[in-house]
Amino acid sequence: xxxWVFDFISDNAGxxxxxxxxxxxxxVLLQCVPFLxxxxxxxxGRFQVRLGPNRVGPFGLIQPIADSIKLLFKESIITNxxxxxxxxxxxxxxxxxxxxxxSAIPFGEPVTxxxxxxxxxVANLDIGLLFVFAVSSMGIYGMVLGGLASNNKYSLMGGxxxxxxxxxxxxxxxxxxxxxxxxxxxxxxxxxxxxxxxIPNIIIQPLGFLLxxxxxxxxxxxxxxxLPEAEQELVAGFHTEYSGMKFAMFFMGEYINMIxxxxxxxxxxxxxxxxxxxxxxPILAFAGKVFFLLCVFIWLRSTFPRIRYDRxxxxxxxVLLPLSLLNLLFYGFIKAL
Amino acid sequence: MSVAEExxxxxxxxTMTLNMGPQHPSxxxxxxxxxxxxxxxxxxxxxxxxxxxxxxxxxxxxKLYAHCIPMTDRLDYLNPPGNNLAFCLSVEKLLQTEIPPxxxxxxxIMCELTRVAxxxxxxxxxxxxxxxxxxxxxxxxxxxxILDLNEMISGVRMMTSFIRVxxxxxxxxPEWIAGVKHVIDILPEKVDEYESLLTRNPIWMDRTVGAGxxxxxxxxxxxxxxxxxxxxxxDFDFRKKRPYSRYQDFKFDVxxxxxxxxxxxxxxxxxxxxxxxEILKQAIEKLPDGPYKVDDNKIxxxxxxxxxxxxxxxxxHFKLVSEGVKVPAGETxxxxxxxxxxxxxxxxxDGSSIPYRMKLRAPSFMAIPGMCAMMKGSYxxxxxxxxxxxxxxxxxxDR
Numbered sequence: 001x002x003x004w005v006f007d008f009i010s011d012n013a014g015x016x017x018x019x020x021x022x023x024x025x026x027x028v029l030l031q032c033v034p035f036l037x038x039x040x041x042x043x044x045g046r047f048q049v050r051l052g053p054n055r056v057g058p059f060g061l062i063q064p065i066a067d068s069i070k071l072l073f074k075e076s077i078i079t080n081x082x083x084x085x086x087x088x089x090x091x092x093x094x095x096x097x098x099x100x101x102x103s104a105i106p107f108g109e110p111v112t113x114x115x116x117x118x119x120x121x122v123a124n125l126d127i128g129l130l131f132v133f134a135v136s137s138m139g140i141y142g143m144v145l146g147g148l149a150s151n152n153k154y155s156l157m158g159g160x161x162x163x164x165x166x167x168x169x170x171x172x173x174x175x176x177x178x179x180x181x182x183x184x185x186x187x188x189x190x191x192x193x194x195x196x197x198x199i200p201n202i203i204i205q206p207l208g209f210l211l212x213x214x215x216x217x218x219x220x221x222x223x224x225x226x227l228p229e230a231e232q233e234l235v236a237g238f239h240t241e242y243s244g245m246k247f248a249m250f251f252m253g254e255y256i257n258m259i260x261x262x263x264x265x266x267x268x269x270x271x272x273x274x275x276x277x278x279x280x281x282p283i284l285a286f287a288g289k290v291f292f293l294l295c296v297f298i299w300l301r302s303t304f305p306r307i308r309y310d311r312x313x314x315x316x317x318x319v320l321l322p323l324s325l326l327n328l329l330f331y332g333f334i335k336a337l
Numbered sequence: 338m339s340v341a342e343e344x345x346x347x348x349x350x351x352t353m354t355l356n357m358g359p360q361h362p363s364x365x366x367x368x369x370x371x372x373x374x375x376x377x378x379x380x381x382x383x384x385x386x387x388x389x390x391x392x393x394x395x396x397x398x399x400k401l402y403a404h405c406i407p408m409t410d411r412l413d414y415l416n417p418p419g420n421n422l423a424f425c426l427s428v429e430k431l432l433q434t435e436i437p438p439x440x441x442x443x444x445x446i447m448c449e450l451t452r453v454a455x456x457x458x459x460x461x462x463x464x465x466x467x468x469x470x471x472x473x474x475x476x477x478x479x480x481x482x483i484l485d486l487n488e489m490i491s492g493v494r495m496m497t498s499f500i501r502v503x504x505x506x507x508x509x510x511p512e513w514i515a516g517v518k519h520v521i522d523i524l525p526e527k528v529d530e531y532e533s534l535l536t537r538n539p540i541w542m543d544r545t546v547g548a549g550x551x552x553x554x555x556x557x558x559x560x561x562x563x564x565x566x567x568x569x570x571x572d573f574d575f576r577k578k579r580p581y582s583r584y585q586d587f588k589f590d591v592x593x594x595x596x597x598x599x600x601x602x603x604x605x606x607x608x609x610x611x612x613x614x615e616i617l618k619q620a621i622e623k624l625p626d627g628p629y630k631v632d633d634n635k636i637x638x639x640x641x642x643x644x645x646x647x648x649x650x651x652x653x654h655f656k657l658v659s660e661g662v663k664v665p666a667g668e669t670x671x672x673x674x675x676x677x678x679x680x681x682x683x684x685x686x687d688g689s690s691i692p693y694r695m696k697l698r699a700p701s702f703m704a705i706p707g708m709c710a711m712m713k714g715s716y717x718x719x720x721x722x723x724x725x726x727x728x729x730x731x732x733x734x735d736r
Binding site for chain 1: 353355356361362363377464467468469470471473474475478534535538540541543544716717718719720721
């Protein structure tokens with residue numbers, strides 16, 4: 001019996017290690033969400049001449065956990081006219097796609113422990129970037145379905161807005177990333193980081209970085225592009241009718257998407273885990289860059305007013321898209337030469 | 338009326354009926370508007386008010402004049418001294434009393450402080466409506482100083498009831514004057530700070546320039562007043578055109594803009610904060626000595642310490658508190674310039690100490706039809722900006 005177990009493990013070591021890594025990454029990622037919520041509230045407090053959470057635990061660190069316990073125990077209200085199945089499905093899609101899209105993100109060189117080599121990623125896909133884009137854009141179904149299933153006009157408008165916004169900004173996102181792909185010649189995210197060992201892409205492609213980051217902010221529905229949930233216009237947009245843990249799942253989805261997007265920007269433009277001479281562990285360099293980008297996300301939110309729907313479309317199609325095409329054309333030429 | 342009766346469930350049409358309010362984050366209280374939407378575009382809007390009905394006007398008909406004053410605080414709850422002043426000016430006109438200069442100056446200082454506080458609150462919530470969260474808390478920071486001053490002089494932060502028939506509640510203390518001076522000192526720098534976040538911000542300008550524009554003629558036709566009227570290019574301010582409470586003593590400009598859009602309404606209010614500061618500065622510098630209420634015990638209460646020594650003072654005190662001021666029969670209306678526009682009380686007196694009729698000319702109420710006209714043909718995001726820019730206070734709309 002014991003032999004059989006050992007045999008099984010040694011035969012399927014790859015799969016088992018993969019599963020363990022997936023679980024670890026998912027748990028760490030989910031643990032990052034309360035911390036990120038705390039960070040956002042704390043930083044926003046500092047930006048806005050107030051303190052932010054500071055009562056529960058040291059520096060208010062336990063506050064998001066207290067909040068999530070509250071949300072878990074809240075009654076989950078479903079309106080009579082809602083489509084029950086889709087209403088339950090929508091938040092699950094959002095969280096699922098958010099977590100899965102992170103699985104293709106590498107966060108360091110492979111490390112060797114006890115003679116075994118572990119890659120610091122869940123899956124090292126050759127089409128890593130494409131996979132992240134594909135899965136994360138599935139998350140939009142969650143928002144549209146959530147808006148549709150609620151049978152509330154505000155939710156519907158929020159869902160429609162998120163669909164339109166995602167489609168418009170995904171193009172820019174993809175095209176500005178193509179600049180990097182053209183220069184690297186690979187869709188593998190680890191290869192992209194390797195290509196930036198001496199100089200990060202942000203210096204070579206500053207415009208591409210800007211475009212990618214702006215589209216990324218829009219893609220994650222963060223201020224100033226938080227139209228689908230524009231509180232002052234649409235009450236809460238697509239999640240107006242959601243309460244309790246289902247609401248919290250939308251929330252988690254948004255924050256995980258923020259982390260994924262920051263990680264992508266880091267990998268594509270900021271050189272990933274390369275520390276450029278600074279005495280840092282590669283994984284710390286990576287985490288530091290992601291942390292910095294998350295702070296930028298929060299900074300943007302506390303600074304800018306919300307853009308208007310028609311302006312968002314104009315900006316996406318008439319400014320960002322042509323610029324990203326030009327960007328791609330330019331680096332295509334350089335590569336061809 | 339049920340939802341079905343109102344036609345909200347009507348099918349088979351190209352537009353969507355969207356019920357906005359009364360519990361909506363940015364209808365500034367309990368304003369309700371039923372919008373007919375074509376996608377994100379508003380094709381028609383129908384206001385519905387009355388969710389905050391307090392019956393203050395009617396209650397006033399059974400209360401002594403002095404007892405009406407705390408109720409006026411609660412009408413436009415962002416401008417309590419302004420309402421007190423409008424009420425007292427009307428009563429004093431019937432009484433034909435002359436108010437001592439110090440009382441007038443204290444009234445002006447209180448009203449201008451409140452105008453600044455009201456505009457700060459407006460700026461904060463308006464910016465929040467458009468999504469700029471931080472300005473909101475910055476404005477709150479300075480408004481807090483003014484509320485502290487209110488508390489220092491009257492004991493209450495918002496509903497001060499500071500202005501009374503025949504003068505003010507009590508004299509200014511040196512600490513209070515120092516506090517006002519502090520506000521005067523820091524205000525320009527802080528206003529610059531708000532402006533640095535908004536005035537040249539491309540997103541802010543995108544959202545506000547051209548939104549809810551109203552021409553000069555339309556503004557007059559819709560009977561707009563105050564900043565909304567001046568933003569459309571009409572140079573009209575009661576403090577200049579028909580000065581009351583010695584406003585003629587102060588040098589200040591009345592800002593006028595021409596486009597009448599949300600952006601101009603924003604700029605006019607920011608400019609008004611600066612001008613109010615000018616008035617405050619002059620009023621504090623020139624604050625005359627003398628009594629802070631009329632020296633007529635038939636109208637204003639005698640000093641507290643006189644009650645122990647003077648029989649006459651005691652009798653006057655008793656009569657004033659129990660019976661109130663006897664106001665000669667007649668009717669009157671004195672317009673004043675509040676933060677939202679023309680505020681005035683139309684008071685009919687039958688010679689008793691209780692008003693026969695007390696009617697408020699509320700600028701927010703008058704602005705609602707014009708506001709709904711502006712919404713037509715704009716985006717739903719603009720609707721929020723328009724409601725914010727007109728600055729309605731439901732307390733005085735529904736009264």
